[in-house]
Every structure is written in structure tokens, then in C-alpha cells.
Amino acid sequence: MLEHGGNLRQAALRYGRNDWLDLSTGINPEWYPAPAIADNAWHRLPEPDPALVQAAQAYYGAPQLLPVAGTQAAIQALPRLRRPSRVAVAAPSYAEHAHHWAQHGHTLHQVPYDALGSAVAECDVMVVVNPNNPTGASVPRECLLDWAAQLSARGGWLVVDEAFGDTALQASAAAQGGYGMPDGLIVLRSVGKFFGLAGLRLGFVAAQPALLDALADLLGPWTVSGPAQQVALAALRDTAWQQRTLAQLRAGGQRLHALLAAHGIHSSGSALFQWWPEARAEAFHEHMARQGIWVRLFPSAARGIRLGLPPDEAGWQRLEHALTLWTKDKQ
Incomplete structure (x- = not known):
């Protein structure tokens, strides 16, 4: 580990x-003050709450979202949804990306952050943390969308981890202004960092519906607890x-x-x-x-x-x- x-x-x-x-x-040291949890949240199986997804869509500006048990769940699952591929991961960055893409038959290359543009033509999947963790470096949104288009044209993916993106809204690739998510673009958003609620284990994945369906099938039912959904709903609505x-x-x-x-x-x-x-x-x-x-x-x-x-x-x-x-x- x-x-x-x-x-x-x-x-x-x-x-x-x-x-x-x-x-x-x-993580934000002043966490969101969690509201009281309804008693039945501890009793019922945690069915996905459509209101949570709607609140997240409004907050992130993303047209399609899948709630997951922290973006870590998606980081571990996404490499299992592709056949063996050439994968470029920005380096240095959040180490879990390279760790999991190195498995499942993929060929991993770690690429310096300032050399990512030249690596797009040489890979099937590119993983970018934006803003980067730990360096804070960033790639402009327009550049990310261009890379996604290049990769998608040959069946590839651009995975953008925006765990720290809440304080850099103008750079978010998840926000599509009412349009659907582009083919091949997958964006990870975290509730834990900005809201200071890492203990909720809640994140969202923005992507095309077919990919979200495949990811949901792989992760299985009841991935986000009922109490976590209630707290996150309040936080995402509290402008x-x-x-x-x-x-x-x-x-x-x-x-x-x-x-x-x-x-x-x-x-x-x-x-x-x-x-x-x-x-x-x-x-x-x-x-x-x-x-x-x-x-x-x-x-x-x-x-x-x-x-x-x-x-x-x-x-x-x-x-x-x-x-x-x-x-x-x-x-």
C-alpha cells in the first residue's frame, strides 16, 4: 500500500x-459543518439519491456524473475497463494513478508534467492531475479538451483528476456549459479536499453515459453510504x-x-x-x-x-x- x-x-x-x-x-482544515443525519440513513440500504447527482451537476457544471466511494474507487477501477493500453501518467503526481495503471497488462510511462503535450501522440490513455498534486502545476482547460479530442479519435481516454479543482474553477474540464461530456474525457472530482470531508469517502466521475454505466457495473451496488449522501447533498447546495x-x-x-x-x-x-x-x-x-x-x-x-x-x-x-x-x- x-x-x-x-x-x-x-x-x-x-x-x-x-x-x-x-x-x-x-485538505481544507475548516470542514463543512455536517447536518444531523436522518435516522433511516443508518437503517436503509443506500440507494443512489437523484437529488445528490443533481446538486453535484449544478456545482461542478458537469452533465453526467456517477457518485463513487471517493475518487480512489474510480482510480482503482478505470484500468480494469480497458484492454492493455499504452498509458502516460504525469510525474510527479498522485502516486495511486501510476500504481494502478501499471497493473492489468497496461504499459506505463511516467511523463514530466511539462512534456505531456508531446506524449499525447504516443499513448492510448493519458492521466493528468489538474491542478497537480503535489506541485500545483496546471494545464489550461482548452489544452485538456484538445488532448481529449486527439485521444478519443483513436479510441483513447484522457483522465483528469481534479481533486483540488474547487479553487481553480476556470480550469475545470468537468464543466461543459450545458453540453454533453466529450468522447474519451473522464474527470474525477472529490468532495474531500475543498469541503474538508475526506472521511465521507465520496467523489464523482464525469464521463460519457456508456462509460459511467460500465464503471457502475464494475463497482457494484450501494457504493456510497446513506449518511455520506445526506451530508454531501447539504454541502453541495450551500453556496x-x-x-x-x-x-x-x-x-x-x-x-x-x-x-x-x-x-x-x-x-x-x-x-x-x-x-x-x-x-x-x-x-x-x-x-x-x-x-x-x-x-x-x-x-x-x-x-x-x-x-x-x-x-x-x-x-x-x-x-x-x-x-x-x-x-x-x-x-
């Missing part, structure tokens, strides 16, 4: 402390909370970028996280852990650090203090 952020139990066992400031996930949160996250992202720059760290990212290549990545991770701050370490070829947003002013001050100590130690 691949390593991910949010693994605080592992951190507690390793360092013997439980007072963690968790900046390892890039006032969404607008307020979008402004807060964008301000938080700018503040985090500025704080890192003040300590000589040149980062990139999104409203929810910042990332930078760090030659002493392991040492930085260890330093922060000793301060009770859990950050995301990328020790492989990507070799960098990702930080999410602190949840409150005390968290911001704690992070600033730890960065000050790190800067002094480097001098």
Missing part, C-alpha cells in the same frame, strides 16, 4: 507525541458556505506562500497547499516532526515537501516558529 498524508497514528508511534499540527494532507470558504482558502494559500518566501523557500501550489523541491527533504521533515508538525515528505525522484494550511492562528504561529528555527539551523 502506498504512503499518503494524514498518517498521524504512524507519526505518534514514531515520535511518541499526540499534539500534532497536521499539514500533510492538503454561501462555498463562496466564503473559497475566499478564505485563497487568502490562506497566499499567506502560506508568502510565509515560506520570507524564509527563503520558493514554493508553488494551490489555495490548499504549497510544494517545493527540497535538497534536504528528509532533514526538513524530521525537523518539523520534532516540532510536532507533520508535513508531507516526497523522498523519491520528486524529492520535495508539501504543506497544507494551518487550521487557526495558533497553528500559523507554530509553523512560523518552526520555520524560523529551520532557517537559523541552515545558517
Whole structure:
């Protein structure tokens, strides 16, 4: 199983402390306030609620959507819906994509993010995380649609993971302005990141109806729990909370970028996280852990650090203090 952020139990066992400031996930630290759950949600089998899909279509601007138990479920299932194919996955990016496309007989190539355009002609499936996790790099929507058209013309797919797309609405390939989804385009959207509800395990897949039907058949019935559907329905309909949160996250992202720059760290990212290549990545991770701050370490070829947003002013001050100590130690 691949390593991910949010693994605080592992951190507690390793360092013997439980007072963690968790900046390892890039999830909104101020989650949506879940409403009370109707009693029958715990009793009934969770039939798909058409109102949930309608709310998601309105929020994402997507004409066809399938609710899934987190986009991870789709990431694991999509490679099983194709015969062996040549697959290009952006690198570095969310590691689960490459991990699962490398199975089921596919031929995997990991392609640097800035070289994706030249790889379109050499693959049957391309997977792009947009905005990218962990770097925050992005591909313009028009470019994505052009790549999808090229791939579709020869029976291929463009899979766009927009897990962090809620703060970059103008780049979303899921939003089709009332038109149907283009052939060969598959877009993954997550409720967990922007709404801070990762525990719901809920996401959506936007694609042509035939592909959504095949995916639904593979995943089977009752994939999303009744309580998760009720909470998500409230969140997707709450436009006032969404607008307020979008402004807060964008301000938080700018503040985090500025704080890192003040300590000589040149980062990139999104409203929810910042990332930078760090030659002493392991040492930085260890330093922060000793301060009770859990950050995301990328020790492989990507070799960098990702930080999410602190949840409150005390968290911001704690992070600033730890960065000050790190800067002094480097001098």
C-alpha cells in the first residue's frame, strides 16, 4: 500500500507525541459543518439519491456524473475497463494513478508534467492531475479538451483528476456549459479536499453515459453510504458556505506562500497547499516532526515537501516558529 498524508497514528508511534499540527494532507482544515443525519440513513440500504447527482451537476457544471466511494474507487477501477493500453501518467503526481495503471497488462510511462503535450501522440490513455498534486502545476482547460479530442479519435481516454479543482474553477474540464461530456474525457472530482470531508469517502466521475454505466457495473451496488449522501447533498447546495470558504482558502494559500518566501523557500501550489523541491527533504521533515508538525515528505525522484494550511492562528504561529528555527539551523 502506498504512503499518503494524514498518517498521524504512524507519526505518534514514531515520535511518541499526540499534539500534532497536521499539514500533510492538503485538505481544507475548516470542514463543512455536517447536518444531523436522518435516522433511516443508518437503517436503509443506500440507494443512489437523484437529488445528490443533481446538486453535484449544478456545482461542478458537469452533465453526467456517477457518485463513487471517493475518487480512489474510480482510480482503482478505470484500468480494469480497458484492454492493455499504452498509458502516460504525469510525474510527479498522485502516486495511486501510476500504481494502478501499471497493473492489468497496461504499459506505463511516467511523463514530466511539462512534456505531456508531446506524449499525447504516443499513448492510448493519458492521466493528468489538474491542478497537480503535489506541485500545483496546471494545464489550461482548452489544452485538456484538445488532448481529449486527439485521444478519443483513436479510441483513447484522457483522465483528469481534479481533486483540488474547487479553487481553480476556470480550469475545470468537468464543466461543459450545458453540453454533453466529450468522447474519451473522464474527470474525477472529490468532495474531500475543498469541503474538508475526506472521511465521507465520496467523489464523482464525469464521463460519457456508456462509460459511467460500465464503471457502475464494475463497482457494484450501494457504493456510497446513506449518511455520506445526506451530508454531501447539504454541502453541495450551500453556496454561501462555498463562496466564503473559497475566499478564505485563497487568502490562506497566499499567506502560506508568502510565509515560506520570507524564509527563503520558493514554493508553488494551490489555495490548499504549497510544494517545493527540497535538497534536504528528509532533514526538513524530521525537523518539523520534532516540532510536532507533520508535513508531507516526497523522498523519491520528486524529492520535495508539501504543506497544507494551518487550521487557526495558533497553528500559523507554530509553523512560523518552526520555520524560523529551520532557517537559523541552515545558517
